Amino acid sequence: MTHDKxxxxxxxxxxxxxxxxxxxRTDSARERTELRREVEETDATGPTGERMTLRxxxxxxxxxxxxxxxx
Numbered sequence: 036m037t038h039d040k041x042x043x044x045x046x047x048x049x050x051x052x053x054x055x056x057x058x059x060r061t062d063s064a065r066e067r068t069e070l071r072r073e074v075e076e077t078d079a080t081g082p083t084g085e086r087m088t089l090r091x092x093x094x095x096x097x098x099x100x101x102x103x104x105x106x
Contacts, residue, residue: 066099 073093081087 068097068099070095070097 071094075091077089079087079089
């Protein structure tokens with residue numbers, strides 16, 4: 036069996052994207068429902084006279100995890 040340092044670059048790249056793909060699939064298995072989104076905006080003037088918009092966004096979500104067999 037080869038050591039990780041002896042694997043070809045193409046296999047290393049394949050493993051890298053495989054790990055990313057499994058993370059995307061795992062995350063998409065969850066169901067997310069957005070309950071509320073609040074956005075507060077205020078226009079202001081900065082210390083040197085430039086216009087600014089101050090924005091605060093609050094998102095409330097519920098995440099439903101699939102049943103993992105009695106855990």
